[in-house]
Amino acid sequence: MRSSRLLRLAIGAMVVPLVLMLIACVVPSPRTLGLFLGPGMGAAAISLVAFLLYVLRDLRGRGAL
Amino acid sequence: MGSFLRPALLPFVAGLAALIFLLAVRRFADVPDKARHHWLLLFGVVIVPGVALALGLGMGLEYMKRPQFCGSCHVMGPFIADLQNPDSSTLAAVHYQNRYIREHQCYTCHADYGLFGPLRAKLAGVRHLLNYETGNYEIPIRIREPYHETNCLHCHGEAKVFRDKHEDMLEQLISGDMSCLDCHRPAHAAQQARR
Numbered sequence: 001m002r003s004s005r006l007l008r009l010a011i012g013a014m015v016v017p018l019v020l021m022l023i024a025c026v027v028p029s030p031r032t033l034g035l036f037l038g039p040g041m042g043a044a045a046i047s048l049v050a051f052l053l054y055v056l057r058d059l060r061g062r063g064a065l
Numbered sequence: 066m067g068s069f070l071r072p073a074l075l076p077f078v079a080g081l082a083a084l085i086f087l088l089a090v091r092r093f094a095d096v097p098d099k100a101r102h103h104w105l106l107l108f109g110v111v112i113v114p115g116v117a118l119a120l121g122l123g124m125g126l127e128y129m130k131r132p133q134f135c136g137s138c139h140v141m142g143p144f145i146a147d148l149q150n151p152d153s154s155t156l157a158a159v160h161y162q163n164r165y166i167r168e169h170q171c172y173t174c175h176a177d178y179g180l181f182g183p184l185r186a187k188l189a190g191v192r193h194l195l196n197y198e199t200g201n202y203e204i205p206i207r208i209r210e211p212y213h214e215t216n217c218l219h220c221h222g223e224a225k226v227f228r229d230k231h232e233d234m235l236e237q238l239i240s241g242d243m244s245c246l247d248c249h250r251p252a253h254a255a256q257q258a259r260r
Contacts, residue, residue: 007094021121025077
């Protein structure tokens with residue numbers, strides 16, 4: 001996967017928990033909070049992993065690793 | 066929602082700011098690489114959203130401790146109604162109406178104390194949510210495992226009035242051979258058999 005795709009994935013995956021969090025803040029319910037804390041936090045984890053891979057690839061591309 | 070809006074205001078503002086920042090740094094994925102972009106990306110994708118999500122997580126976990134949250138699933142309605150019923154003499158209603166527990170009344174009694182008690186309570190909450198959403202439950206709902214008397218003793222155990230009256234049965238209560246509910250029942254009102 002190209003680095004820019006990883007970055008787009010990291011950004012896209014981070015949008016999900018933030019949007020779900022905003023919804024949960026406005027309409028708190030078991031459903032909205034469950035979506036935020038379950039799939040939302042899962043998407044945040046995917047985002048972090050994608051960003052980490054993006055950084056590692058970038059560093060490797062520069063010969064720093 | 067009104068009482069909830071104030072504690073949710075900070076996570077909401079932080080989340081909105083993080084989302085705007087995140088969408089602003091999105092364009093760096095399409096432009097030639099520059100060193101200062103790396104810092105903006107680090108803050109825009111990881112640090113600022115991370116802080117906002119941590120605030121949201123804290124808000125969510127705090128909100129989940131409120132009786133209103135427990136009562137938002139309709140199967141819990143009779144329990145919440147009983148808490149607030151002035152004619153009720155159940156253990157839960159007595160504790161709630163006399164403000165023996167000032168807040169988070171359901172959580173305080175139903176989350177075990179100790180290092181992993183809150184974690185187990187959160188996992189149980191996830192299971193409850195899944196069971197509720199999938200309809201995987203039966204009415205009347207029942208407590209999954211015998212109630213831990215140590216939860217009662219956490220507050221009552223050191224009280225003089227309790228010690229004076231329960232000294233001869235304290236060991237049995239601690240060991241689980243005897244339940245507080247053997248004498249002080251019912252804990253909650255009986256449920257109507259309907260889904």
